[in-house]
Amino acid sequence: MLDVLIVGAGLSGIGAARHLQKDCPTRTFAILEARDAMGGTWDLFRYPGIRSDSDMHTLGYAFRPWAERKAIADGPSILRYIRAAADETGVAQQIRYGHTVRSARWSSAEACWTVDVEQKPAGKPVQFKARFLYLCCGYYSYAEGHQPAFAGQAEFRGALVYPQFWAPDLDYQDKQVVVIGSGATAVTLVPEMAKTAAHVTMLQRSPTYVVTRPSEDAIALWLDRHLPVRLAYALTRWKNILMGMFFYRLARRRPAGFRRYLVDMAARQLGPQFDVATHFTPNYNPWDQRICAVPDGDLFRQIRNGKVSVVTDTIERFTPHGILLGSGLELPADIIVAATGLKLNVLGDIAIRVDDKPYTPGQAMTYKGMMLADLPNVAMAFGYTNASWTLKADLTAGYVCRLLNYMERNGYSVAVPKGDPGVAAQPFLSFTSGYVQRAIALLPKQGDRKPWQVHQNYLADLLTIRWGRIADGVMQFSNPKGHP
Numbered sequence: 001m002l003d004v005l006i007v008g009a010g011l012s013g014i015g016a017a018r019h020l021q022k023d024c025p026t027r028t029f030a031i032l033e034a035r036d037a038m039g040g041t042w043d044l045f046r047y048p049g050i051r052s053d054s055d056m057h058t059l060g061y062a063f064r065p066w067a068e069r070k071a072i073a074d075g076p077s078i079l080r081y082i083r084a085a086a087d088e089t090g091v092a093q094q095i096r097y098g099h100t101v102r103s104a105r106w107s108s109a110e111a112c113w114t115v116d117v118e119q120k121p122a123g124k125p126v127q128f129k130a131r132f133l134y135l136c137c138g139y140y141s142y143a144e145g146h147q148p149a150f151a152g153q154a155e156f157r158g159a160l161v162y163p164q165f166w167a168p169d170l171d172y173q174d175k176q177v178v179v180i181g182s183g184a185t186a187v188t189l190v191p192e193m194a195k196t197a198a199h200v201t202m203l204q205r206s207p208t209y210v211v212t213r214p215s216e217d218a219i220a221l222w223l224d225r226h227l228p229v230r231l232a233y234a235l236t237r238w239k240n241i242l243m244g245m246f247f248y249r250l251a252r253r254r255p256a257g258f259r260r261y262l263v264d265m266a267a268r269q270l271g272p273q274f275d276v277a278t279h280f281t282p283n284y285n286p287w288d289q290r291i292c293a294v295p296d297g298d299l300f301r302q303i304r305n306g307k308v309s310v311v312t313d314t315i316e317r318f319t320p321h322g323i324l325l326g327s328g329l330e331l332p333a334d335i336i337v338a339a340t341g342l343k344l345n346v347l348g349d350i351a352i353r354v355d356d357k358p359y360t361p362g363q364a365m366t367y368k369g370m371m372l373a374d375l376p377n378v379a380m381a382f383g384y385t386n387a388s389w390t391l392k393a394d395l396t397a398g399y400v401c402r403l404l405n406y407m408e409r410n411g412y413s414v415a416v417p418k419g420d421p422g423v424a425a426q427p428f429l430s431f432t433s434g435y436v437q438r439a440i441a442l443l444p445k446q447g448d449r450k451p452w453q454v455h456q457n458y459l460a461d462l463l464t465i466r467w468g469r470i471a472d473g474v475m476q477f478s479n480p481k482g483h484p
């Protein structure tokens with residue numbers, strides 16, 4: 001019987017394990033990972049130019065400074081960073097690869113979880129028992145992306161590719177490429193492919209806010225030169241947290257002004273000839289959906305160079321040689337990249353039962369955005385949508401350690417946030433983006449009051465998660481007989 005079973009060896013799972021190892025040194029734990037490698041997102045995605053769009057001083061762990069020059073980092077550097085963190089701490093040795101968790105059953109009588117796992121390569125069934133489950137499974141399906149079917153798709157004679165399943169040998173040199181979409185993936189791929197492709201067209205149904213960010217942070221580099229590494233990292237991290245919060249708040253309080261500021265910024269980089277009103281002026285307010293960052297304005301530069309064009313139109317159908325648009329125009333293409341998004345999932349698609357009753361996360365309410373009502377001894381890592389994921393994952397890991405230590409000190413073996421039917425349910429995420437809206441029924445709900453709200457605000461979470469009382473009246477503790 002393990003004390004804690006972590007599911008997922010991505011950025012969150014490795015960070016969670018490090019926290020446990022340091023703050024709960026007597027607790028036994030293991031990490032089950034479905035894939036054959038750690039790193040999650042940063043190992044899976046291999047499309048050209050894959051990178052973060054938040055800065056690594058906040059996407060990195062609080063416990064391990066980001067030491068590279070670039071603050072907006074490429075995927076391989078992020079993967080190296082995660083691997084180094086896991087190796088240095090010894091956490092890597094606790095990972096069991098090729099273990100996909102399919103279901104988890106809580107027994108109140110035994111006060112433990114029984115977890116059913118499929119082990120690679122043959123799918124051999126294996127069971128684990130653990131007192132506490134810590135789900136660090138990310139938020140999207142690794143098996144499939146969002147792949148809408150386009151009319152005439154089968155007629156297209158070129159290559160149709162998906163960013164999540166990139167073929168490493170795809171040759172796009174001197175080819176005509178059309179990238180469908182203008183989200184974070186598209187704005188990353190487009191300028192990178194344009195370096196060698198004959199031409200890249202970014203085809204979008206509607207525009208996205210795209211903002212230029214410097215890939216190197218001059219203040220961070222200055223602090224690095226003049227201060228001890230850890231202090232410099234901590235200061236840059238705080239600078240970026242506070243600046244991120246400031247700009248987010250400004251955007252939500254003054255949407256019209258902020259919108260003008262973002263659109264003007266794009267217009268300045270694209271020049272007077274470019275039709276910014278059509279291609280870079282979204283019909284929603286900033287942060288109703290994620291704002292896309294482009295390092296050093298690479299996308300805008302490639303548009304200015306004529307290597308990239310942006311088309312805002314609808315797809316009528318695929319043709320043998322490209323895409324026919326709603327306007328009647330046909331875009332020629334040798335390669336079409338469907339950057340149409342992720343398929344969100346919840347809790348790693350694990351089927352959960354509590355004392356033989358199915359537990360449906362979509363009908364549950366989150367406790368502080370990291371546990372679920374009436375689900376005993378389970379925490380989940382779910383990061384911010386308006387700031388780096390790791391900031392929240394890190395607070396959650398700290399909380400789990402505090403909770404476990406509190407339980408140990410007081411002789412409890414079970415902790416469960418007791419659901420309150422009087423709390424009104426609201427959506428977990430307020431984004432209007434398609435990928436969020438498609439998954440809204442699957443996602444848990446948040447409540448209209450503490451501690452059921454999901455703040456999307458690091459300072460508010462510091463108060464409630466790091467400094468809030470563990471025994472807050474909502475978290476119920478017990479110690480079923482016979483389980484010390």
Ligand SMILES: Cc1cc2nc3c(=O)[nH]c(=O)nc-3n(C[C@H](O)[C@H](O)[C@H](O)COP(=O)(O)OP(=O)(O)OC[C@H]3O[C@@H](n4cnc5c(N)ncnc54)[C@H](O)[C@@H]3O)c2cc1C
Pocket residue numbers: 007008009010011012013032033034035038039040041042045051052053054055059099100101102136137138139140142185347348349350381383387388389390
């Ligand atoms: C292309 C891309 C770019 C991104 N850029 C940023 C960014 O710049 N900033 C930011 O804050 N966020 C970004 N994100 C969000 C990003 O996913 C998080 O930042 C972070 O990597 C999530 O880490 P995680 O460990 O929680 O999840 P993941 O990285 O998704 O890892 C989850 C792990 O759990 C495993 N797993 C899942 N289910 C099971 C199961 N049932 N059994 C066993 N193992 C399981 C998976 O195999 C995987 O290894 C980006 C996402 C994508 C897709």
